[in-house]
Amino acid sequence: MKRLVSGIKPTGELTLGNYIGAIKQFVKLQNELPDTEFFIFIADLHAITTPQDKQLLKKRVRDIAAYYIACGLDPNRVNLFVQSEVMEHAMLGYIMESTAYINEMERMIQFKEKRTSQTEGVRTSLLTYPALMAADILLYDASIVPVGEDQTQHLELTRTLAQRFNHLYGDTFVIPEGHVTKVGAKIKDLQEPTKKMSKSEGLSQKSYILLEDNLNQIKNKIKSAVTDSDTKIYFDEVNKPGISNLLTIYSAITDTPMSDIVDKYKDETSYAGFKSDLAEIVAEHIGQIQENYKTLMASNTLDDILDTGAQKASMYAQRKILKILSKMGLKRKK
Ligand code: TYM
Numbered sequence: 001m002k003r004l005v006s007g008i009k010p011t012g013e014l015t016l017g018n019y020i021g022a023i024k025q026f027v028k029l030q031n032e033l034p035d036t037e038f039f040i041f042i043a044d045l046h047a048i049t050t051p052q053d054k055q056l057l058k059k060r061v062r063d064i065a066a067y068y069i070a071c072g073l074d075p076n077r078v079n080l081f082v083q084s085e086v087m088e089h090a091m092l093g094y095i096m097e098s099t100a101y102i103n104e105m106e107r108m109i110q111f112k113e114k115r116t117s118q119t120e121g122v123r124t125s126l127l128t129y130p131a132l133m134a135a136d137i138l139l140y141d142a143s144i145v146p147v148g149e150d151q152t153q154h155l156e157l158t159r160t161l162a163q164r165f166n167h168l169y170g171d172t173f174v175i176p177e178g179h180v181t182k183v184g185a186k187i188k189d190l191q192e193p194t195k196k197m198s199k200s201e202g203l204s205q206k207s208y209i210l211l212e213d214n215l216n217q218i219k220n221k222i223k224s225a226v227t228d229s230d231t232k233i234y235f236d237e238v239n240k241p242g243i244s245n246l247l248t249i250y251s252a253i254t255d256t257p258m259s260d261i262v263d264k265y266k267d268e269t270s271y272a273g274f275k276s277d278l279a280e281i282v283a284e285h286i287g288q289i290q291e292n293y294k295t296l297m298a299s300n301t302l303d304d305i306l307d308t309g310a311q312k313a314s315m316y317a318q319r320k321i322l323k324i325l326s327k328m329g330l331k332r333k334k
Pocket of ligand 1: 005006007008009010017018019020021022043046132133136137145146147148149150151154184185186187188196197198
C-alpha cells in the first residue's frame with residue numbers, strides 16, 4: 001500500500017492559503033486515492049523553532065486538528081495525529097541532521113527569510129528544521145507529499161537526504177514525490193498580491209483571510225482586496241496580480257476551470273460584481289467549515305481521534321525506526 005504524508009505548523013490561525021494549498025488537496029486526494037494510507041499531522045515540534053506562547057500553542061494544535069476534520073478529512077480514513085506524540089519523529093530528525101550538511105540547511109529560502117525576522121536569538125532548530133521535515137516524511141515511507149509551493153525546496157532536500165542515506169546504508173527510504181496543486185499552490189496576500197498570503201507576514205488583517213474570521217469580515221476583505229485600475233477580468237499574474245489571485249481563489253474554491261470564470265465575467269465593466277460574487281462564495285464555503293468545526297468541538301470526539309491516530313502512526317514509526325537503526329549499526333542486538 002502507498003502512503004501519503006503532510007502536516008501544518010500550529011504557529012498561527014489557519015489561512016485561506018493553508019486551506020487551498022494544503023487541506024483542500026488532502027481532502028481531494030483522500031477521495032481520489034483509495035489505495036493510499038494517509039498520515040496527516042499537526043507539526044507542533046516545528047512550531048517551537050520560534051518562540052511560542054504555551055497556552056496559545058495548545059489551543060492551535062486542537063484547532064488545526066478540528067479544522068482538518070471540519071474541512072472534510074475523514075478520521076476513519078486518515079491517521080490524524082500530533083507530531084510530538086510520536087517520538088520517532090524527533091529521533092529520525094536527529095538522524096537526518098546527521099545525514100544533511102550545514103550548507104544545505106543554510107541555503108533554504110525559508111531559513112534565510114525567517115532568521116532576519118527574529119527579535120530574540122535565532123534557535124538552532126530554525127536552521128535544522130528541514131531535517132525534521134524530512135524525518136516526518138521518510139518515517140512513513142511516503143511516496144506522495146501534498147504541499148503548497150513554499151515547501152517544494154524542503155521536499156527537494158528530503159529527496160536528496162533519502163538518496164544519500166540509501167547510498168550510505170543500503171536501500172531504506174522511499175523517495176517521495178511532492179504533489180503541488182495546479183491552481184492555488186501560492187495564494188497571495190490580498191493587499192500586496194505579489195507576496196504569499198501569510199498571517200505572520202501580512203501587513204494588516206486585510207492581507208489574509210482566516211478560517212475563523214467572521215463571515216462579514218471575510219466578505220469585506222475580498223471586496224477591499226487590492227486590484228489594478230484596469231476593469232477587465234482576465235488571468236495575468238505579472239500585470240494583474242490582484243485580480244489573478246482572486247480568480248485563482250474563485251477557481252480553487254468552486255473547482256471551476258479558470259477559462260469558464262473568465263468567460264462568465266468577460267463583459268463586466270468593473271470589478272465590483274465579480275468581487276461581490278467571490279465574497280459570497282468564499283463566505284459560504286468557509287461558513288460551512290465553521291459550522292462543522294462547531295459541531296465537532298461540541299462533540300468531545302477530538303481527543304479519541306487524535307489518540308487513535310497517534311497509536312496507529314506510532315506502530316508504523318516504531319517498526320521503521322528499528323530498521324533504520326539496524327542499518328546504521330546503532331542496534332546492539334541482532
Ligand atoms: P506551513 O505550516 O507553513 O503551511 C502548511 C501548508 O500550507 C501551505 N501554504 C500555502 N499554500 C498556498 N498558498 C499559501 N499562501 C500558503 N501558505 C501556506 C504550505 O505550503 C504547506 O503545505 N514545513 C511545513 C509543515 C511540515 C510538513 C512536514 C509538510 C512539517 N513537516 C512534512 C509536509 C510534510 C510548514 O511549515 O508548512
